[in-house]
Amino acid sequence: MRVEDFDLFSTLVKQRSGLVLTKDKAYLLESRLMPVARKWQMKGLDELAQAMRGRRDEAMARDITEAMTTNESSFFRDQKPFDLFRQLVLPSLTEARAAKRSLRVWSAACSSGQEAYSLAMLLAEEGPKLAGWKFDIVGTDISAEMVERARAGLYTQFEVQRGLPITLLVKHFKQSGDKWQLSPQLRQMASFREFNLLGDLSGLGQFDVVFCRNVLIYFDQPTKARVLDQIARLMPADGVLFLGGAETVLGITDRFKPMDGQRGLYVINKPASAAAGLKKAAG
Amino acid sequence: MKSCLVVDDSRVVRKVARRILEELQFSCAEAEDGRQAMEYCARTMPDAILLDWNMPVMTGIEFLRRLRKMTGGGEPKVVFCTTENDLAHIQEALSAGANEYIMKPFDSDIIQTKFAQVGLL
Known part of the structure; x- marks a missing residue:
């Protein structure tokens, strides 16, 4: 992933959710955002980044943020x-x-x-x-x-x-x-x-x-x-x-x-x- | 070290369960059916029993009913571990004296939390 694309995604996610993505999380960003790219009929993350740089689509920005937040949960977690x-x-x-x-x-x-x-x-x-x-x-x-x-x-x-x-x-x-x-x-x-x-x-x-x-x-x-x-x-x-x-x-x-x-x-x-x-x- | 008897007719399942339980510091013994489990318990009562339902010779539920009537047979914590995953089977198991119930497939997390819930960990 290009550095400027990583910066774009991490800034977006930080602004919207507070989640801090450090550079060592690039692999996580890639694996979580590929399904989002596919959902929006795009070939890859560079295309997704391109789209976000242009006319920013609220639904797309939301998808990206939601894909990056963790939804781990269980009943009586930690008891x-x-x-x-x-x-x-x-x-x-x-x-x-x-x-x-x-x-x-x-x-x-x-x-x-x-x-x-x-x-x-x-x-x-x-x-x-x-x-x-x-x-x-x-x-x-x-x-x-x-x-x-x-x-x-x-x-x-x-x-x-x-x-x-x-x-x-x-x-x-x-x-x-x-x-x-x-x-x-x-x-x-x-x-x-x-x-x-x-x-x-x-x-x-x-x-x-x-x-x-x-x-x-x-x-x-x-x-x-x-x-x-x-x-x-x-x-x-x-x-x-x-x-x-x-x-x-x-x-x-x-x-x-x-x-x-x-x-x-x-x-x-x-x-x-x-x-x-x-x-x-x-x- | 606590002891656990793993009762399942599948050698693969016994092996997987044994590996998980040994990591949780249990000493393990194995039985292939309810009859073998009965014989084992008559000699040594384990602290825990991980129990399959459907097995040849004697099923898990039949073993459990007999176990609970044996001298000292009320002691072991019995955790069912079976592909039977409907409410009726779960209720039957509980009324026969099971302490917990795992629906296959399972992983080490599930075994660990279930064993913790019945006070084995």
Whole structure:
């Protein structure tokens, strides 16, 4: 691939999704974009680059961006965050919201919906304890195709075997041809929207819990800081943020701080400005 | 080191499963059908059993029902691993005492997460 074509594609993808593609990812770009080129009846990436330089087609730009973003997901991915949610976050937040009896949870960059639906199943398992509660699980993803798949709640045999205990499959899914579909009751607990994390997040409303896992790793530092900052604005003082195993807020923002001894769990750093002042004073 | 008995009439499947399980630090034994598995369990009860459904001589489901009636036969975690992939078979397996269920084809990821879910890892 020509250097100027790589630059064109990587700039486009960065602008639209925040995803940073370094030169060593050229092979990835080539293998992911060839199908896009074929879809648009082009011979190769140089032709695709040519087209993007000319009259920029929005649908084509979207295809290129979506092809480069990662849609890896599985039910109860990493397990631990879901254990923490059930054992720690849910008891404290349900106590704090006892009068309102409602909780809003955001699955940011939700891919095909497994994280959102894992939470729905987890809440359903809590049973009568949570009777009368209203849970609003919102999944968002930059990819229209992923949002559509998430809404359908339809998964391959391979997907339902990754992370999903067999008892939950039997309880909540129905076989549909060679796929498995989540029950309408559980699907109802989550809604999905196409949404770009780089955009203005304020329209999404307030969230008590945010899952934003394995997303920030693809962004550069300023983008990480901006996204975390915006997420903090959507959360009440006792809100909780889950990040992926390889992600942190340390050195990026002081809007959040790690919850003591709980990996991957972050809370709002309430006196954000005061804490920063203290650090300065101490230094 | 935990032990796993791999029960499948296909030598290839046993070999693949064994390689995955040994990587997960299991010591493995093999049986070609339910009868051989019964004989093995009568001598030594393994910690885990990876179990095919359709086999000559004695099927997996018949073996499981007998196993659960044996002395100490409630102990092993039994994970079905079969091409039977419909709800009816899964429910039958669970009510016969299976702990988990894998629908073939499988890979090391699936075996690993299923074994972790039943507390073997």
